[in-house]
Amino acid sequence: xxxxxxxxxxxxxxxxxxxxxxxxxxxxxxxxxxxxxxxxxxxxxxxxxxxxxxxxxxxxxxxxxxxxxxxxxxxxxxxxxxxxxxxxxxxxxxxxxxxxxxxxxxxxxxxxxxxxxxxxxxxxxxxxxxxxxxxxxxxxxxxxxxxxxxxxxxxxxxxxxxxxxxxxxxxxxxxxxxxxxxxxxxxxxxxxxxxxxxxxxxxxxxxxxxxxxxxxxxxxxxxxxxxxxxxxxxxxxxx
Amino acid sequence: xxxxxxxxxxxxxxxxxxxxxxxxxxxxxxxxxxxxxxxxxxxxxxxxxxxxxxxxxxxxxxxxxxxxxxxxxxxxxxxxxxxxxxxxxxxxxxxxxxxxxxxxxxxxxxxxxxxxxxxxxxxxxxxxxxxxxxxxxxxxxxxxxxxxxxxxxxxxxxxxxxxxxxxxxxxxxxxxxxxxxxxxxxxxxxxxxxxxxxxxxxxxxxxxxxxxxxxxxxxxxxxxxxxxxxxxxxxxxxx
DNA sequence: CAGTGGTCTAGACCACAGA
DNA sequence: CTGTGGTCTAGACCACTGT
Numbered sequence: 001x002x003x004x005x006x007x008x009x010x011x012x013x014x015x016x017x018x019x020x021x022x023x024x025x026x027x028x029x030x031x032x033x034x035x036x037x038x039x040x041x042x043x044x045x046x047x048x049x050x051x052x053x054x055x056x057x058x059x060x061x062x063x064x065x066x067x068x069x070x071x072x073x074x075x076x077x078x079x080x081x082x083x084x085x086x087x088x089x090x091x092x093x094x095x096x097x098x099x100x101x102x103x104x105x106x107x108x109x110x111x112x113x114x115x116x117x118x119x120x121x122x123x124x125x126x127x128x129x130x131x132x133x134x135x136x137x138x139x140x141x142x143x144x145x146x147x148x149x150x151x152x153x154x155x156x157x158x159x160x161x162x163x164x165x166x167x168x169x170x171x172x173x174x175x176x177x178x179x180x181x182x183x184x185x186x187x188x189x190x191x192x193x194x195x196x197x198x199x200x201x202x203x204x205x206x207x208x209x210x211x212x213x214x215x216x217x218x219x220x221x222x223x224x225x226x227x228x229x230x231x232x233x234x235x236x237x238x239x
Numbered sequence: 240x241x242x243x244x245x246x247x248x249x250x251x252x253x254x255x256x257x258x259x260x261x262x263x264x265x266x267x268x269x270x271x272x273x274x275x276x277x278x279x280x281x282x283x284x285x286x287x288x289x290x291x292x293x294x295x296x297x298x299x300x301x302x303x304x305x306x307x308x309x310x311x312x313x314x315x316x317x318x319x320x321x322x323x324x325x326x327x328x329x330x331x332x333x334x335x336x337x338x339x340x341x342x343x344x345x346x347x348x349x350x351x352x353x354x355x356x357x358x359x360x361x362x363x364x365x366x367x368x369x370x371x372x373x374x375x376x377x378x379x380x381x382x383x384x385x386x387x388x389x390x391x392x393x394x395x396x397x398x399x400x401x402x403x404x405x406x407x408x409x410x411x412x413x414x415x416x417x418x419x420x421x422x423x424x425x426x427x428x429x430x431x432x433x434x435x436x437x438x439x440x441x442x443x444x445x446x447x448x449x450x451x452x453x454x455x456x457x458x459x460x461x462x463x464x465x466x467x468x469x470x471x472x473x474x475x476x477x478x
Numbered sequence: 479c480a481g482t483g484g485t486c487t488a489g490a491c492c493a494c495a496g497a
Numbered sequence: 498c499t500g501t502g503g504t505c506t507a508g509a510c511c512a513c514t515g516t
Binding site: 279298 | 504508
């Protein structure tokens with residue numbers, strides 16, 4: 001871990017430990033830089049992380065202050081927890097998901113899927129449908145499409161645990177980010193059957209395009225959530 | 240506008256103009272820094288913005304590359320358009336919303352609202368319900384709570400246009416960011432009546448806590464959207 | 479090896495706020 | 498005026514990649 005990340009980590013700990021009074025600014029950047037034996041630029045970069053995470057805010061000419069609400073209820077962790085995959089989402093809560101494979105096949109993509117994955121119509125894709133449960137309760141149905149060429153080695157064993165672990169641990173690929181669209185939808189028959197919900201229960205659908213750090217899209221997926229078991233949380237900071 | 244923002248703007252324009260071939264890396268940082276007559280740090284900061292916006296990605300040891308899909312369909316603008324308020328959302332599309340005030344009163348907050356606004360139970364809040372339409376079609380019902388002390392001067396005229404314009408233009412306050420939760424919900428009677436939807440139509444609800452740049456929460460709101468007229472778009476970049 | 483991006487430094491000047 | 502954060506510089510070294 002590089003210097004500014006170490007400093008950021010130490011400062012985050014100080015904040016949640018109440019090391020600094022939340023009624024006055026934390027020490028100024030020059031002072032902190034001396035304490036941490038680094039340049040002011042590096043200190044600023046470390047504090048930038050905490051500002052982005054919502055722990056601190058700056059007032060030019062005044063100083064840097066603590067966001068009290070962020071220290072009390074540590075719900076801002078969504079920023080760092082905002083990774084892909086249900087397995088990751090649940091890690092922080094001491095729960096692990098189970099998976100039931102509803103469909104698993106390899107086929108040629110439709111025009112739409114091919115365009116989202118930046119592949120041509122001749123490149124086969126995995127077509128995967130899984131029911132994900134937590135504590136035996138159905139939570140979400142995930143439809144996933146991935147290019148077989150980019151993400152080889154998908155099998156039942158992988159599908160029953162975590163696709164993302166396979167991608168990072170077995171294939172050594174790095175996930176860079178994703179684009180998501182979130183909408184409300186009516187419950188279809190598949191939802192009603194497997195999510196154990198009523199015809200008039202709404203569904204929260206998250207459409208997601210995932211990208212590797214080489215810029216290639218590796219995943220196009222739809223996650224259909226029970227409306228009473230899931231909500232999507234985001235933090236928006238203006239630049 | 241400062242230097243790195245100007246450079247970033249110019250580079251963004253070059254990218255959408257096809258100035259650089261998308262099949263090879265753009266010039267390296269040292270070369271670009273010379274072209275723009277700036278230091279490498281400043282050049283990097285300018286490129287950082289475009290990476291965050293999804294236009295570029297970097298490969299250590301290789302270079303900086305263009306995300307083709309971002310250039311083609313300029314849907315990544317959600318990053319910069321990701322501001323608060325329906326008026327802002329619609330600006331890019333040449334449409335303007337109209338508002339119908341369903342309820343407008345001042346009262347004392349409940350425990351829950353007071354805690355979200357970081358005020359005590361003796362501080363009165365605005366309780367506002369508006370129906371927002373686009374081209375005469377109902378789009379969303381917005382329930383908004385704001386402290387009367389922090390955001391004075393709310394009246395019918397303000398409510399019929401944009402609350403955010405009032406906050407920034409009239410009060411001179413700066414919106415720093417927000418926390419949002421997005422969920423699916425069943426249509427209540429109010430939704431059915433004003434959004435012109437059926438009892439079994441789902442609703443996309445966005446709960447939002449808005450913050451000023453001094454760290455104070457100024458808004459706690461629920462926006463209930465027609466499921467066929469709205470979807471929420473986000474971009475997630477791993478650090 | 480050379481070329482790329484990633485980090486870090488020491489110092490400078492600017493913009494803004496309060497006394 | 499002083500003290501704060503915001504920006505910018507010129508240069509250094511490191512980490513990673515492909516040749």
